[in-house]
Amino acid sequence: QKVQVSGLISKKTGGCSEDCNYCPQAARYQTGINSESLMKTETVMNMAQKAKEQGASRVCLGAAWREVKDNKQFDLQQEWENKRSSHSPPFPLRFFIGDVRDLERLFNAMNGVDIVIHTAALKQVTVGEYNPFEVIKTNVLGAQNLIEACMKNNVKKVIALSTDKASSPINLYGATKLTSDKLFVAANHYKGSRDIKFSVVRYGNVMGSRGSVIPFFLNHKDKGFLPITDRRMTRFNITLDKGVEFVLFCLREMWGGEIFVPKIPSYKVIDLARAIAPNCKLKFVGIRPGEK
DSSP states (O other): OOOOGGGGOOSOOOSSOTTOOOOOOOSEEEEEEOTTOSSOHHHHHHHHHHHHHTTOSEEEEEEOOSSOOHHHHHHHHHHHHHHSOTTSOOOOEEEEEOOTTOHHHHHHHTTTOSEEEEOOOOOOHHHHHHOHHHHHIIIIIHHHHHHHHHHHTTOSEEEEEEEGGGSSOOSHHHHHHHHHHHHHHHHHHHTTTOOOEEEEEEEOEETTOTTSHHHHHHHHGGGTEEEESOTTOEEEEEOHHHHHHHHHHHHHHOOSSOEEOOOOOEEEHHHHHHHHOTTSEEEEOOOOTTOO
16 A cells, blocks of 8 residues: 555644745845755755745745756756746746855856845764764855855855754754854844844654655565564654745844744654554664664
8 A cells, every 4th residue: 555645644734824924025036956955956946845835936946966967957957947837927046056065156046136045064963973074164164155155145044954953962963953053143243234134934844755764664564573672762753745845934034143943743653653654663773873
């Protein structure tokens, strides 16, 4: 039996109210994505679609891959064209390739942009434990580059996406995101007289996203067992739509310097495994390096 991710939601996800007007009255959006991001490319496309629906006149999508993969940009462009209705008015959508480590490229990409939603990061916990220098270059130095590029281009608002792992971090990924969060908060003092605001959005795993536990279990259940690191393991969870809506809500409400944290549910990984494959055996394999 095929399991739908939406069918695993047992209670309403916390965060914003259904009747909230998430519309930030903005003219343009700039969104970064990363090849190692746990958030699927659908997050970016969803953000662009909602920006269009809420009055944005232009959306710029910047791919922040360390190794530039232009075929991914082509796939995004094709996906966007397929989503567009033949009856909808023209909606300019610009695609970029580049790297958050490259300050000059960021500076050029930010030209004429009013709002930046920063999601570029290396996010795999175990990968970060074995490649710490690379994670620091992207998550910390890349954040600094973005802040400087935004200031020099007179961007109005900047939202940086963070993670629950930045709270009391025990792994390198969480530590770099905590550092990044502090950079964005401190940028509100560093900006001088510039009319720009920096804030942070911090939430948990996006449900069903690439690299997360749900697609892993779905792909593994045919083997007759599901590997689990520890029976006590839990995860905070938010749906893709709620995550996008919460970011846009924070854009409208931000004053600068906030770390927005939605009230979202958590689940035990062992309960999730039983919901996905009740007939599978559970194999406890031990906590991975850096896992919280």
